[in-house]
Amino acid sequence: MQIKALALALLGAASMAGAQETASTAMPDDMPPPPMAAMLRPPRPDSARPPEPPRENIAAPSRAVALIAAEAALAQCARDAHEVGVAVSDAGGHLLLGMTMDGARPGRIYSGSRKNAAAVAFAMPTSAVQARLQQGDAAMAARVKPWMVVFPGAVPLMAGDRLVGAIGVSGATAQQDEVCAAAGAAAVKGRL
Template sequence: MITLDQAKVMIDVARKTGREMGLKPLSVVVLDAGGHLLAFEREDGASPGRFEIARGKAYGAVMLGMPGSAQMARAEGQAYFMAAVNGAFGGKVVPVPGGVLVMQGDAVVGAVGVTGDTSENDAAAAVAGIEAAGFAAKA
């Protein structure tokens, strides 16, 4: 289980990492294992639509049990599958890197979604936040 305090650490460190890397303004969301919102922050200068993108990255990761990088590969190889998945989940899945699983041992306990820069940079910021909160990240 991810506590609110741990979710805040994930967000703070992801944002700090983004600033250290010189990234564009980030938006960061943390979801629990059921896909429910625990915390969200949007940096100054980030567009308002970034919440839905960050949530979609994290939501796809937690609901499918696979990080955004694996979802993107699946979408490239089997576009019909990801289209069907997105239909099943009401269009809430954004299958690109930046949706990172939060792991406790072998169990998925949630996901972090980061958006604002390139998908690979978003994922790196998410991993830093997850690890700073004491969890393993699966990007």
């Protein structure tokens, strides 16, 4: 019994160390897996679960609008013969929808959502973020987080002056990605 308890403690410590290492690059609200010891315990009955924390009211496109944007971006990339993935996020940078084309390399949705994090944080296309960083904008550089990708390829989704989310594309060149993302945003401009 003591050996099992020691093994569980070591597994839990390893899980915690891994969680601390990735915390700096985790996206906001990422939910890393629980420690191994917690996963090996029997599940709690629903009545013993802690209450869910209140949810923020974050602006977001509807699922139908996100799908229209993603399909328009993929259609643009298909016309240009690019095999990509697309991610649509809410105004908090949380992934709402991800799609990949047949033949796209793995990780395209992940990269698109990381581009979205930058487009949302600065409420501008990632090409503009990258340009300002290349010009030495220190105030902007200070706001870049480790989970953001500032390559071109994501554009914010705006309802007038209000940020609603972002659409990011990954898999072609960065500039081609942004052309496809812009096509997705244009397809839903009046629907946000």
